Amino acid sequence: MFDDSWEPPAILLAVDLVILTLRDSRLHVLLIERGIEPHRGTLALPGGFLRDANEDIEDAARRELNEEAGLADVHLEPLNVYGEPGRDPRGRVVSVAYLAITPRLPEPVAGTDAVRACWTSVEDALSSDAELAFDHRRIVADGVERARTKLEHTALATAFCGETFTISELQQVYEAVWGIQLDPRNFYRKVQGARGFIVADGPLRRTANGRPARLFRAGPDQVLYPPMVRTAHVAPQGPNGSAN
Amino acid sequence: MFDDSWEPPAILLAVDLVILTLRDSRLHVLLIERGIEPHRGTLALPGGFLRDANEDIEDAARRELNEEAGLADVHLEPLNVYGEPGRDPRGRVVSVAYLAITPRLPEPVAGTDAVRACWTSVEDALSSDAELAFDHRRIVADGVERARTKLEHTALATAFCGETFTISELQQVYEAVWGIQLDPRNFYRKVQGARGFIVADGPLRRTANGRPARLFRAGPDQVLYPPMVRTAHVAPQGPNGSAN
């Protein structure tokens, strides 16, 4: 495999976080303004290096989640690895990106360590005039794409909601992440028909305007059957190429 | 983020390959018998360290694919990262696992560098009495699970076939990976109904026994619509808990 004199190269390991949430019925990602030099002043994903050689990678991700965003107990899953040789001027940095999903939060993220943390709509973050540090633009795009497809066949949507939620709140998640509009009546049927997706949570109620809605909580199953198929069902506005 | 005197820890980066193929109508994974010390003599996934600090991770994966399995031009996609602190006695080794899919090959893999490379049925590799080095058992399980779910909504199945294939060959892929049996007539309808999945490749023919089959090749689309939903449709043998 390799001769005895050869030593494998050492690299630096970082974690980056794509933290998604819903604000104002639109999908947002948390970005911070970098306070240190490579790309100082530009927007980037929260993240950082492994603290020491014994820290577990997912633990590091949760630590950064807490330090930089003040978050705990959120859905967290590995997204991908980004290790292209030239991506970081400090050396060979390999970054493990995680996807985190959180319910809508009280406000602009408290207790953060970073210079400035702000929720940015995904649309803005990915628009061509926004500048993101390193290859973070691609990481954001990958994270959003992951969320989009996982919504179809897993119960990931519930991670965007609080512990209990109404069906129309859940519908807003699908509409925001997919960028389309759905019929509330058919959505009801579908969501309730997927076994183990959501379970009723007491006949409680809520909201202030119309008829009170029933509350649900996440069900036991993660994989949805039948899946929530996303038919090209474009919103009221103009043509919107149903690209692959 | 961190004070100036602090230095991020260096780690060793490896790649591991879960190479799947179909042999004898069953899903197989390529394992090698380790020739060097940590876990010498036990079965493990092909893989190795990054060659130098400038090698791209995916390039390293393709290099190992070639060196250890004699393969090139196969489907290759990132699977996950495995970096738990105690997983390798040599130090802090973080391994990037890739999932590779290849059509059935001429024979037991030629030109390999490893002591012994052998195709093992996934069933055997994951059975409790098989011993795999490091955390490779879990990596194999993750790879198989990834293949199973990607078969549902992507054209991944075509990666198991040669450049051209018949519909029943494609069906065998689904049956082997999912471990269930499907009705050929309904499978036809479904596969042909998924736009962009497969396209006819001349009215050619093949096989030696029954009526010649039409040949197809992979179509332009990777995402399947409608998806190939996997209904619990158990094979002729006994009860088989439809677990999640």
Added chain:
DNA sequence: TAGCTTCTTGTCAGTTCGACAGGAAGTGCT
């Protein structure tokens, strides 16, 4: 009580799905 809002239950026609029958097109044997 009327009017507004939002939630929830239905209905209906078109489509898809799973189970199954039967014809089409090769090979090999007598």
Added chain:
DNA sequence: AGCACTTCCTGTCGAACTGACAAGAAGCTA
């Protein structure tokens, strides 16, 4: 050739599901 056998492929039928839409239920405000 004729027949048995194999595999491929096209159809059919009732059940289940889907998307479009109507109408009732249940709260608030005026």
